[in-house]
Every structure is written in structure tokens, then in C-alpha cells.
Amino acid sequence: MIGGIILTHGTIGEALLDAASSILGEIDNAYAFSTAKLSMQRLNSRLNQILTERNWSDGAIIMVSLMGGSCWNSAVAVARQYPHVAVVSGVNLSMLLSFFTKRDRYSLLELAEIIREDGIRGIAKFAVESH
Amino acid sequence: MGGSDMPLVLVRIDDRLIHGQVVVGWGLQLKPDRIVLCNDAIAESPWEREIYLGAEASAPYPLKVSVLTMKETLQLIQNAEGARERIILLVETPQDVLQLARAGLSLEKINVGGMHFKPGKRRLAPYIFVDDDDIACFKAISAMKIELEGRDVPGSKSINIIQAIAALEQRSKT
DSSP, X not given: OOEEEEEESTTHHHHHHHHHHHHHXXXXXXXXXXXXXXXXXXXXXXXXXXXXXXXOTTOEEEEESOTTSHHHHHHHHHHTTSTTEEEEXXXXXXXXXXXXXXXXXXOHHHHHHHHHHHHHHTOOOOOOTTO | OOSTTXXXXXXXXXXXXXXXXXXXXXXXXXXXXXXEEEOHHHHTOHHHHHHHHTHHHHSSSOOEXXXXXXXXXXXXXXXXXXXXXXXXXXXXXHHHHHHHHHTTOOOSEEEEEEBOOOTTOEEEETTEEEXXXXXXXXXXXXXXXXXXXXXXXTTSOOEEHHHHHHHHHHHHHO
């Protein structure tokens, strides 16, 4: 099982996880928490705590809200200490649904690339031409 | 930040260093050419430097990022070439600011943007927690006629740090 950690600004992560469960039903091996009010050290230790306690045999992906944000900085700093942890930024519902429905079928690195692509694929635009 | 030729458009204490509030929040308002992250430990750690240099790619406007030691920061800001750029200078702690000021960097105003909770620190604002050493540092900075303003993002309320410390000390007496 590949574990999922969603680390975001505000309460985006909790809300996305909640939305994903409303579509897929109960979800396990997933955590969501916010960067709000936590120092970098505390963010890092929270991530380390989850990764160490769960020790997912197939690794974990940390999905964060903003590349270059504190969520990204912290996730990358922690992930580099583990052989099987990847970080993907720009988490959205498309990415999460992709993650939860495909995580049993792919290796960690394959899955990281697939959910990045699926996250981007979920962004489309529509406008009536006369506008 | 003496004359109008001085390059520093913001000098900020933020223990999260380069992140969204700085790059997007302050960056879109101040249009810096460069963010200088002044931190000896990070400047000397290749992988940590790499993380923060990533902001060049993620910023929604053209941005250069330098991760420098304190010595390199002083050189960059004091040399003429640097003076043509608009620079946001970021440090992690008030101790860093005091060290830069004592090393001769001319500063008028410091933005206190993030000193997050750690055990033993007391709350000055939702995003500012201090211990006795931080308070002593702020007082020393203020004594050098440098203004200290708490503000996490441009749109939020300004907090006078010295007044907030006085209120905190008053509360702990009673």
C-alpha cells in the first residue's frame, strides 16, 4: 500500500479528503493536515512522525498545495531523508481521485507521475465563444 | 534603508523563509527583482539551497532568488550593482536582524512576518511567538531606531511589536 499525505495551506487538504471520501467511500492510509500555525520544524516532525509510524511498505506520496510554499519546502526537506517518499504539488480533487483509485496498481514513482498528469488533465476550460 | 537608491523594498523575519506569503503576497505588491534569503546554514547546504531556489520557477512573475550567508548578503546589498535591483531580504530570526544591523547594514523598518510556536515561547500575535531572547533582540533593534512592524501579508493589520511586547510584559506581571 502506498500511503497518502495531503499537506496544504488552510483547510484545503481536509476538505479535499472529505470530498474524495464522499465520492469513493471510506478511505484509509491517508492523512490531511494544514501548514497553518506550525513552524517548519513542527511541520517536518509531523511528517516524520506519520512516515515513521506507518512505515508504508510501498512508500508514500506527499501531495501539497503550492510548489515553493511552506508545504512544498517542508515535504521536500522530509522526503529526501526517505528512499520511498515522493512529493507532488498542486493537489486537486482530480489528483486525489487518481491517487486513491490507482495506488494499488503502480509503483511509487509511476504513481507520482500518473497523479501529476491526472491532476493537470483535470484542469480544463469552457467558455461560450461570443463571450 | 536610507536614500531612495537603497535596494531593500522589504526586510522580513519569517521562519518559513521563502514561501507563498512572501513570493505571492508581498511579491505581487512590491514587484521585487530578487529575493535574498540570508541564512548561513541554508547557504552552506546544497539541498536546502535547492529547495528555496525553486521559488524562481514557481513565482508568478520573473524572480531571481539568492541564498546567501550573512557575509555575502552584506556584500551584495552594499555593492553598487545590487543597488539597481528591488530586493526583498528574508531572515529567520530577530537575532539575524540584530547581527546584520550591528554589522553595519542600514535598516529603517523590519517586517515581522512569522515566528511560529515553539515550546517556551509566548504569543505576541497569531503568527508571532517570542521568548526572552527574542524580546531582548527586538528591544535592541528598536534602540537602533529601526521600526518593527508585525504583518504577515500586505492586506493584514499592522502590529507595533514594541507596544505588543509592553502589553505582554504588563500581562505577565499581573
